[in-house]
Amino acid sequence: MTLALLDFVFRWAHLLFALVWIGHNYANVVKHPTFTPLNGEASEEARTAALEARMQREHGTFRYASLVVWGSGMGMLWYRGWLGDALLLEGPHAVIGMGAWIGTLMLLNLWLVLWPHQQKVLGFVPAPMEERVRCSRITFLSSRTNTILSIPLLFFMAASGHGLHLF
Template sequence: MTYLVTFDLLLRWTHFLAGIIWVGHNYANVIQRPNWRPLTSADLVNDQSPRFQALLNREHGVFRWASVVAWSAGMLMLWRYGALVGALTLHGAFVPIGIGAYIGTLMMCNVWFVLWPHQQKVLGFKPASVDERVRCARITHLSSRTNTMLSIPLLLFMAIGAHGGLVLR
């Protein structure tokens, strides 16, 4: 029985810390660089340009994998507590956490299926013309900002699900 309590605590902290890394990365981008603009063709023609090098030096893998860890830990917690089906079917008191789970799923899909494929072209990991890289830089910028904005209702619904779900019964 003690190992289950320990596992649940570890799972909750894993979800919490991975979520901070994932969402924190988006907030750091907005707060540290509120006037950031997507890369231009001048930035991408020269791989030694200061802006391009700054982009390469930032860590891109940690926040992507943090999304997977946070999402997986969240789904596992819902399953462990017997709330997964109720959350996914938006039933009763599980509606808020279910909406949060759907927003989190959308955000993770945005990272992996929109942001990352385009970011690979921007970074030169996949071949692309300069014009294509500029277009992709704009898409990654908007994709990242979208996740930042989605994280606000995500956190709200997670908090309501954990602390105010009984109000909806």
């Protein structure tokens, strides 16, 4: 019974935190459909401590949600005994495995590409204005990459339980 409860927790954590992580990407696309370069003319004084605290909280929530989503997804695969076959893309678990690999790629993109550059854009890490402007384009493209990758990710997740016979 304890393992069934663990599976329940994995499933709900995966769902709820995926809404936070992917929802943040989709909201970003709606708010900013096209690339707008960082305005090098804006003053640092215009930034208040309250604004910086909100940005830190928002970006932290979004980033750490990605870890919960990935960890709970891997936990569900492990609990069911599917992890090896899924990651090796073998048998009927190859479909969910594709979703797992896309999710892993998205997680790595967020933590290793988007976040280091986003820190410079937001001023959390000191950088000259030219570097911040350059990083703004990288963060835009990295974020859009994750948004686009979420579409096949959701397809493979749903197809693994609803439509597996198509594969």
